[in-house]
Amino acid sequence: MKLLFLVDAMLGNIARKLQIFGYDSEYKSNIDDLELIKKAKNEQRIIISKDRELIIKAKKQGIISVHITKENEIEQFLEILEQISLELDAVSGDRARCTKCNSLTSQIDKSNISDKIPQKVSEFNDKFWKCNNCDQIYWEGTHIKKMQEFLEKIKLGRRA
Template sequence: MASAQFVFYAELNDLLPATQRGMPCVVEYASHQTLKHLIEALGVPHVEVGSILVDGKVASPSLRPADGSRVEVFPDHSLPPGGPRFVLDNHLGRLAAYLRMLGLDTLYRNDYHDQELAQVASQEERVLLTRDRRLLMRKVLLFGYCIRHLEPPEQLAEVLSRYQILPPAGESAQAFQRCLRCNTLLQPVSKQSVLERLQPLTRLYYNEFHICPSCDQVYWKGSHVEHMQAMLREIRNPGAEYN
């Protein structure tokens, strides 16, 4: 069999087996196998790959490398056209809520099947966020990212960093403008029109309200806003505390 030396750079090493991170690895392969196939066999989805160099020259993922080649694989730092819009798999519900709080267009359901996720991401040119690397290897996908962290606040910081989204400071025109249930943009509504739906303390302490035109959920700037602002302070200034 032929063999080639593979070198992965930067955060792509997170996706490799621990024994292969940060060092060249030699891969044996059959003559019909392409770079895409070989890279994904090592655990790195094609949507995370930017440029590929074979013996110092830019190469297509469809290339069949020659025996003895040196393959260098670099991460993709590009942004989707028009900015990132997301679709998240079933296990990232809290992250989906955080992204919606920031006003980011984020699709999420807890009953998505893998095929449906891939189709939605492909057809709508959305970034698929998941911890399932096999899902990210589906050919139809254009954009995707494998979440590394386990805790939702760290996942949020990771996504904001990867897609160069600046955490808003203080009041933001974009933040808190999407429904946390269904992702629809909220509309302002008078307090009087929703008064009968409010708890006594909410009636007493809050005067500005929004409503979702799709699912009719009513919103006001309660404790969830304070929690998100504390989290964003932590992301901007690591070491700050949030509850």
């Protein structure tokens, strides 16, 4: 079963990386602990948070929760991996979710979006994806390549 996440607002960077790895990861600001716990419980989401009090409350409710204590993103990801097994074999634009709205994306032909992307981007990229919900356009040159590098660092960290 694919894991779902609910990430606290302080960890938006982690939520976005999980989305690029293909995980449904909502992140919420302006939501109080009780509401957040209720949402996680209803939607069977794993809570990821820096807030120790919240983690304790969530665990009491039987919700799988990961307490993040580190500041560095690589170390934060390693903290998650110590507690949860994620499939992080490779990064793929076909699997990545929209980092603006957490929705699924679909591959789109370059000719359909040529008026919406800079000329240079169009010249140097062949594969494009569009969010099924908010129409945000993605291409390999941006988040996918950066995430591949990030993934390599995580793998190195796991071996260390």
